[in-house]
Amino acid sequence: MGSSIQLPSNAHRLQVRLQKDDLHRLFTSLEDAEHEEAILCQLGSLRKTFANFLAHERQLDPPDNATLTRYFDACSDPEQGPQELLEILRLLAPGNGHIGRNQVNFLADHLRTRVEHFLQSKQQDLSLLHTHDHVFGSGGDFCKTIHASTAAAIVAAPLVTICKTGTTNVTSYHGSAQAMETFGYRHSHLSIPTLNQELDSYGFTFIPLSALNFPYSQALKQAREALWHEAMNQLTQHCDVGDPNWQETLRTTPLTLDIFKIVSPNAQVLRPTHHSTGICSLAMLPYVLSLYLHLESEGIIVHCYDGIDELSNASSLSDPQQPTNLLIQVTRDEIVFEECSPEDLGLKRARLEEIREEVDLAATQSDTWHILAGEEQGPRRDFIVANAALLLVANQGIVPSQDSLHSQLREAIALINTVIDSHQVADNFTQLLNAHQQQHIQL
Template identity: 55%
Template sequence: MKNTSAYDSLHTDRYKSVVQRRDLQTLYTEASQASKQGVLQGLGPLEHVFTLFLEHEQRLDPLSTDELLALFDRCSDPEKSAYELRDVLHQLAPGNGRIGHQQVSILTNHLRQRVATFLRQNHYPFQQLLPHDHVFGSGGDFCKTIHASTAAAILAAPFIKICKTGTTNVTSYHGSAQAMLEFGYATRTLSVTQLNSELEQFGFAFLPLSALGFPYSQALKEARGMLWDEAREQLVSRCAIGAPDWQATMQNTAIPMDIFKIVSPNAQVLHPQHHTTGVCHAHMLPYVLSLYLHLNSQGFIVYSYDGIDEFATASSNLDPHNHNNLLIWVRANDIVITECSPEDLGFPRAPLSAIAEEEDLSATNDELKQIITGHMRGAKRDFLVANAALLLVAAEYAPVAHTDPIEQIRMAARLIEAKIDSGQAGENFYHLLEAHNHR
């Protein structure tokens, strides 16, 4: 049963601040340390991670652009083994002494150009794609939660247009490309006409990144899995996942970062109007935020303190006063930074096990179908609804004229729930599948 009085009954002492985009940009320039210190003090929960980031940037001995691009392109070499590519990933890991935010921007530009060339050579007129929004988690939840970004996009589609991109699994049991295929949504050809038709009629379309010319091979997947295993081992050697000290361990343990979890989700090659993403580790945030500024993006960046790359309605800390999520709302002129708990949105807090991913893809999709069609309630539905609500607010589909982003998300969640309970969310999705498969 949803706890609708939680928002009013709890103390609302969660952190919230508003930073001007131009001020935050100072942290990525050669401005004086005094100027940067003034900005840092306004970042609240981000101050610690940005302090570490700036210390790294000061010590940076960057790779040359030629070295950088050669390493990145090596990830597409079919002759390289997974072990060789794991070493390449270590060399490309942000925070390793050689890769800073400028290198991340260079690689993003390089990937965007590669995809643009691929689309042009294959005569795909993606500049004709309808205006749309985009959501893509970084993947790699250390708690292995149910895949949320695609389901959230499906639930938001009756309200806004979302062209979702995704991949097969790298560090989870399965990825969005596999989930969509299991649903019956098979991408046979890249047709802008078909994508536009689906966006216009149903508000949703899907494309795997592999169909857009992204670097993606079995060896690279295995190498990225090895890197994630290393990161996970560093964490679990200090604390069991979900134990009382788990959030503190996540905050205080540095891990090797996967460049593809930063660049690929945020390259935004189809030029969405708004882009929402998540990260599974706080140290990724300065680099992802730098890309929002670099590409002049708007939307949300989400981080759950339990190491989940979505807004989590479950937590290792069951105290309702524990704000277990960090939201960064990047707007046209400013950036809102706020903490948030499930209770703030009117949801009861669940244990992490309640939103765990199923290893069996068909079982996972059965649950998603039950949620989308309104036949299943509980923690997993709350999890998906909360993340769908973020997409509505990111798209400026404002259910209420309210200055508090949490109140906007809370009201958006009620709109999503009403659409599910009326049967319209399920009807929209199944009509989409029917139309897609009869073309």
């Protein structure tokens, strides 16, 4: 379906640095037209995304905080059915005329407070959790790629300390919590001393969001899945996934945003030092970026223009000059926006079907083990390696700072390939699983 798009051979790469204060002023001073125009001009291909966001913010008719809290907490109510929750998701959708930046930030604060009180009720002191970084994709990417963020964290663990959180599947065939259980890793109860032991010894630990009292009932999962299918139906009315105009369709088709793809991954309830996340829709970017500013976070946001919430080596487009990924690095003082292609990172551009998720979880885990052990080359390994490298760049202390993010990523990719091929990754993860299972037996 659709017609081929002719792309220039020298497609422009966005590469701009903004001061945090300038972006915060853009979000909050909605009547400062001169400043707004100056920032939007610098954002190039992202201009329309941010202009639409600002126009929405100016016309916002928001609910009060008590109403927001009631809607959000209803998503944890076991008496609510999928259809009722679907209506609540529509009411909470950012960009719907009522939910804007301030409401998203408020709900993130509310969720952080909920988790803190829950941990206190379990006699777990969050302040005792050791220093760590965090990664969590938004999930629900429109190409159903292999689950990369958990595998990437495992791969990066010999070099950077990651406390990974995750869920069971909502729109994918399986989620990170199910993947970790298949590996033989499962926390029967939350213990910060146990998490610290794993962080200190192996650089990796995993917590399912269900252990933190997040709203993830079966009815809510069904409602969120229904919302995702509505979005997919809207997109595929224009073209099929992976067609030459697929990226343009993703950019121009208005979709109802899932609040849980924005707030849950980015509330950063465990207070990481650096936070990395992915978004499956560009329309999510201003809200996620506003959360970084609100929470004073540092780290990286990534988006693949094919609707993938990861850094992708695959694309629907074959032109090596065409950027496929958007990287946003948030540091203490500035925000860097940069586009890149797989070729910029020294990777071969793959087809989307080469990194697609398998239905069979056991087969997926077997494939992942081959990658962890250095026994597989090719697109799936490149996909995981690229996202592990992203965690090294997000840390800001492992790869020397260079002029461009893609230059840092090239160096980080080389480091990741070295630790895989030296068997450090497989040995480290095997030792973690053995120790974790022994701990589980003792409990």
